[in-house]
Amino acid sequence: MGMLTSSSRCVEMANGYTMESSSSQSVAGLLRLIPAVDELLNRPGLRDMEKRVGHRLAVEVTRNVLRALRDNISRGTVAEISTEAVEAEILKEAEAEIGFSLQPVINATGVILHTNLGRAPIAREALEHLVEAAAGYSNLEYDLERGERGKRDVHTERLFRSLLGAEQALVVNNNAAAVLLALNTLAEGAEVIVSRGELIEIGGSFRIPDVCAKSGAVLREVGTTNRTRAGDYAAAINERTRVLLRVHPSNFRVVGFTERPALEELVDLAHRHNLLLMEDLGSGCLIDLSLKGVRGELPAGLSLQAGADVVTFSGDKLLGGPQAGILVGKREPLERIRKNPMFRALRVDKLTIAALEMTVSLYLQGRLDSIPALRMIRLSKEQIAARAGRLVEKISACPGFTATLRDGQSVIGGGSTPGQTLETSLVAVRHRQHSATRLEENFRLRKPAILGRVEQDEFLLDLRTVSENEEEKIAQAFNKLFGNQ
Numbered sequence: 001m002g003m004l005t006s007s008s009r010c011v012e013m014a015n016g017y018t019m020e021s022s023s024s025q026s027v028a029g030l031l032r033l034i035p036a037v038d039e040l041l042n043r044p045g046l047r048d049m050e051k052r053v054g055h056r057l058a059v060e061v062t063r064n065v066l067r068a069l070r071d072n073i074s075r076g077t078v079a080e081i082s083t084e085a086v087e088a089e090i091l092k093e094a095e096a097e098i099g100f101s102l103q104p105v106i107n108a109t110g111v112i113l114h115t116n117l118g119r120a121p122i123a124r125e126a127l128e129h130l131v132e133a134a135a136g137y138s139n140l141e142y143d144l145e146r147g148e149r150g151k152r153d154v155h156t157e158r159l160f161r162s163l164l165g166a167e168q169a170l171v172v173n174n175n176a177a178a179v180l181l182a183l184n185t186l187a188e189g190a191e192v193i194v195s196r197g198e199l200i201e202i203g204g205s206f207r208i209p210d211v212c213a214k215s216g217a218v219l220r221e222v223g224t225t226n227r228t229r230a231g232d233y234a235a236a237i238n239e240r241t242r243v244l245l246r247v248h249p250s251n252f253r254v255v256g257f258t259e260r261p262a263l264e265e266l267v268d269l270a271h272r273h274n275l276l277l278m279e280d281l282g283s284g285c286l287i288d289l290s291l292k293g294v295r296g297e298l299p300a301g302l303s304l305q306a307g308a309d310v311v312t313f314s315g316d317k318l319l320g321g322p323q324a325g326i327l328v329g330k331r332e333p334l335e336r337i338r339k340n341p342m343f344r345a346l347r348v349d350k351l352t353i354a355a356l357e358m359t360v361s362l363y364l365q366g367r368l369d370s371i372p373a374l375r376m377i378r379l380s381k382e383q384i385a386a387r388a389g390r391l392v393e394k395i396s397a398c399p400g401f402t403a404t405l406r407d408g409q410s411v412i413g414g415g416s417t418p419g420q421t422l423e424t425s426l427v428a429v430r431h432r433q434h435s436a437t438r439l440e441e442n443f444r445l446r447k448p449a450i451l452g453r454v455e456q457d458e459f460l461l462d463l464r465t466v467s468e469n470e471e472e473k474i475a476q477a478f479n480k481l482f483g484n485q
């Protein structure tokens, strides 16, 4: 194998053979040199692979690789056949065939609740509880004291009661389901009043007007995009109105000439007309993070204190738990919601209940740093800079790379704090030969994938969202990438 240019390296990676410009084999000659399937499968490395994946798959993958090789020879893009490279390609393809589709990735983007990357990582304690519940039987719907059928909500309800002062709590598949279920129960065939400033789209086709329509409720818009007053709600109330809905504008901010009534004012208005006040909090921050540099949103507990009847929020946003939709509030409306047949269709399984129970319990125990998302939010720029400095040194020792520290911003994400960021210290990487885009791609296509950002031709890594264990894997990846240049 001679010296490889970077473009021929690509060819090598993609097709499992190498290219050497000095070679002068004819196409027919090369085709004759292609090893037979049986011959390949008899090589020790492939024999082991065949034991793992089975004969049928081994033969199929080998045939596919040889077919691609034959095509490339005919196209004149191959000058030499290396059996080792063909073998490596077959191994790679076979691993890909039996590998998982859902894979762990290293999130070095600095976006903590990254919806595309699975939002909140779950606390280790919650995972242990989940494994216990998953591996065997449990009292999921069985009252051990009475020896009779019980309800699956009891496990989390008592915790939300203590944590948020809720009279009752229900858990469903996600917050979108919680909103749909609540509106369907409380306002089907009737009217829901929402401010025009809160008719939001969260993404993934969750749009308040559409959810409202699907719930069977009629949406009555009031006010304007930037200003809505309590009087606007009052003027829209009629005999068909059932609910005043307040929605947290999770992923955008209206600034300037704006007005939004206090929650207490809307609660008061709703109750004077025998209506319910429902709030979709979205991220549902459970603690006051303001001390740590994030002006927190209204916590679910404060909404209940202000008198809201039903409050909904996500389990895997700021709460830092599993995917779930949590409904907390007054007993009467929540009892009606639980009796809705749709509740049965949207309920959660024992795995979610176990992980959620432990996550909320960690809050009650004050063990916030055990919850990964909260721990990441609370990391100071200095703590991150200390770790980033160590990584900069390791990367700088890799041939071809330069790395420096840069001031930057991390994002909480999950629609929790639009427009607000956390100060961080980024590792900014350049390579002598390769562009930042090329670096980004190479790290993304590794296993595990390492995901960063590209800005002004620098590949940026934010260690706020990277564990110390993963940090070591990143350093090793730099060592291996373009290793021979």
Ligand SMILES: *Cc1c(COP(=O)(O)O)cnc(C)c1O
Residues within 6 Å of the ligand: 174, 175, 176, 177, 179, 202, 206, 247, 248, 249, 250, 280, 281, 282, 283, 313, 314, 315, 324, 325, 414, 415
């Ligand atoms: C995120 C969000 C939702 C959807 O929550 P999921 O748990 O993703 O279903 C609904 N409403 C608001 C205001 C949100 O921010």
